[in-house]
Amino acid sequence: MTEAEIRAHIDPIRHEYAEGRSLILPALKFAQTEKGHVARADLDAIAAATGFSAAYVESVASFYDRIYLEPVGKRVVSVCVTLSCMLRGSDEVLEALCAHEGLPDHGHHAGGTSSDGEITIQEAQCLGYCDRAPCIQVDAEETVGPLTPDEAVAMLDQLREAPAPVAFWR
């Protein structure tokens, strides 16, 4: 994304913050909507638009789970694996999704991006939909649940068939 595009997004909200540094996170989230991740050039553009160094912008970006500094799939599927979801079958949902995409399904490296680059599966910490456990979230869309492993896999197939989103809010 260009510096001008980022400026067009943050200039109208600049007056809401006493310090321009607060615009970095909104800028990162906005820049990410273009490709689904934040590339080196985006960090440079945000740095130019906010007046902070690219290194500083990256230090902020790297703190947050939902700012992706490497390319991810066209759709990012977050499977909540925290206790309430675990008790209702989230491990089984995660395994079914990973098996469907040919990805490792356990340990600290569960999930990943499918070989066709369409789908990223990731573990998520509590998504706040424990009343609908087990639940999953696609990008930053509304979390859905409860889902059986079969229903979750069927959702992946639907995602593949659906057109890619115009903007990647995640």
Place this chain on the structure above:
Amino acid sequence: MPVMNSVYRHREAGTPLTDLVAYRAAGGFKALEKALADMEPDDLLYAFHRSGLRGRGGAGFPMGRKASFLPKDSALATYLVCNADESEPGTFKDREIMEMNPFQLIEGMVLAGHAVGATRGYIYIRGEYEHQARILDRALVAAREGGYLGTDILRSGVTFDLTLYRGAGAYICGEETGLLESLEGKRGQPRLKPPFPAVAGLYASPTLINNVETLAALPPIVEKGADWYAAIGPEKSPGTKIFSVSGHVTRPGNYEVVMGETTCRELLFGMAGGMRSGRSLKAFWVGGSSVPVLGEQHLDTPIDYESLNAAGTFLGSGGCIVMDDSGCIVRATLRLASFYRHESCGKCTPCREGTTWMEKVLQRMVDGQGRIEDLELLESLFGRISGRVLCALADGAVAPIKSALAMFRADFVRVIEEGGSARPEPMMEVAHA
């Protein structure tokens, strides 16, 4: 069974109030009209204080007292911040308020902002709640158009506006100084305290920071009077509290309980429907994942801050996670340990390293590689982590492990001796509340 949905208007109305007209029809903004017409900021502060309302985010600190810590006539701008970074495992009450009743939160924030002399407030919402953020976006526009927010609110001359700030996936940003760092455009790592946010918060300015449920409780307190609220429940824990119940119950959902008049048994078995047939209760974490675990012997404990403290746990955020006897306490404890290892921000070594160690030790027990000495090893870690860090995350990581080990030691020993813990049959049948 006492159920009183009198504080949060969508519960009283039994319908979502996402539309300004509907919110007004349900009595919304009467408190703000009253406050701007008849009350001075100090009257509001006094009402907050007299109501006895305690912070609903987890710590339970008296809201009015927190507000009174802000210096009067500060040369710096004063800010109000709403902590909507609801991320405590098992907690989904703020989500309901923002989804179903965004205007009550907005009204509560205008009241609190006016009381402390702020002209700008922020709602910091977790990135995962983009759906709820869009509902709030629309509500903020409608509130501004209706004259309830912005300059010259209801022609009173009072100015107060709100900014919705979206997080990007970090539990630690629910810690109030981590949140402020994030809102300032930094890594969301907690600050050394003091100074507390009341003195030096956002942009080093006086800042009042409260949870969604706390701020949304203010309109009925102002409208119906502090005495009305203070008279609900026990003197030290007045009011109602929304409990999110999840896990192995047949009716997971949010339940607004009257403090002190509802027992854990009524919440788990009456409201949330109890366990599925053929199963009995094994354990429950009544106030979220950061509190000591309870067992069957605690079911008759009344739900209020003092009674739960006496039972050895905390009311916390009200995220009550329930596990029946099909579940393994070691496996459940490991899952919580993994959560804290993932969410430790890394700033304090005891927490960063300690959460990793605790997870590793529990993982090998579950995997069948545990040794009986691991129990002592775990216990030796607690005191090296708790109290040696800047924020409460580490205490939250230790509490469920320490308490599980104390209460269910035999289960840990059995898992070690039997060479691991088999994964239980997941509870897939789900009934909605």
